[in-house]
Amino acid sequence: AQKVTQAQTEISVVEKEDVTLDCVYETRDTTYYLFWYKQPPSGELVFLIRRNSFDEQNEISGRYSWNFQKSTSSFNFTITASQVVDSAVYFCALSEGWWGGSEKLVFGKGTKLTVNP
Amino acid sequence: DSGVTQTPKHLITATGQRVTLRCSPRSGDLSVYWYQQSLDQGLQFLIHYYNGEERAKGNILERFSAQQFPDLHSELNLSSLELGDSALYFCASSLGDNSPLHFGNGTRLTVT
Numbered sequence: 001a002q003k004v005t006q007a008q009t010e011i012s013v014v015e016k017e018d019v020t021l022d023c024v025y026e027t028r029d030t031t032y033y034l035f036w037y038k039q040p041p042s043g044e045l046v047f048l049i050r051r052n053s054f055d056e057q058n059e060i061s062g063r064y065s066w067n068f069q070k071s072t073s074s075f076n077f078t079i080t081a082s083q084v085v086d087s088a089v090y091f092c093a094l095s096e097g098w099w100g101g102s103e104k105l106v107f108g109k110g111t112k113l114t115v116n117p
Numbered sequence: 118d119s120g121v122t123q124t125p126k127h128l129i130t131a132t133g134q135r136v137t138l139r140c141s142p143r144s145g146d147l148s149v150y151w152y153q154q155s156l157d158q159g160l161q162f163l164i165h166y167y168n169g170e171e172r173a174k175g176n177i178l179e180r181f182s183a184q185q186f187p188d189l190h191s192e193l194n195l196s197s198l199e200l201g202d203s204a205l206y207f208c209a210s211s212l213g214d215n216s217p218l219h220f221g222n223g224t225r226l227t228v229t
Contacts, residue, residue: 035218047218047220109159110159
C-alpha cells in the first residue's frame, strides 16, 4: 500500500535560515508521481511541484529545491534563505499512476513550518 | 488563484442535517476530486469523477455521495451529519494523466 511519512511535525526557524522538509514514501509500483503542496494560514492548498519516478534530477525553482532519491525513497524539500511568508504547512503526496484510472493522491501528515522574523 | 471554485466557504449546521457542497473545476479539466481534511485523519481522498463518471472511491462514508454534472461541476452531498464530519472539504481538478491536482479554497463545515 502507498504511504507517505513526514516525520517532522513542526519546524521553527529564523528568517534567512535554510530549512529542509523531509518526505519518505512507500509504494510497490515502479511508476509513480510525487508532489509537494503548501497550505498557508489562509487554508488553500497550493501546488508546488510534481516529479515522476523516472526523473531523479533535482529541481530548483528560486529559493525552493527538491532532492529526489529513489534509493532511499525520499523526496525532500529545501527552502533557502527562508522568509516569513514561507510559514505554512507543507504536504508531500504520492500518486501511483494512472493505471487504475485515477491519480488520487495519498498525503503525508504535513510539516508545519514557522519562520520567525 | 487555482481556478477551482468552491461554494460555500463556510457552512454551519446541526447534527442529523444534510448539506451540499459545490465545486466548479478549472476550465478544461475533466477530473474532479473530493478530499476531506480533519485534524485527526489529515487529508483523505474521498472520491474521483472523470467526465461525469465515477472513477475511484476512497474513504467515503455511505452517508456521503457525489456526482459530476454534464457541465463538469460537481456536488458532494453529506447527510445525517455527525459532529465528526466537521472538517475542511476540498475539491480539486486536473486534466488527467497524472497532471497536478489544483485545489479550491475549501468549504469549512462545522456540525454542532
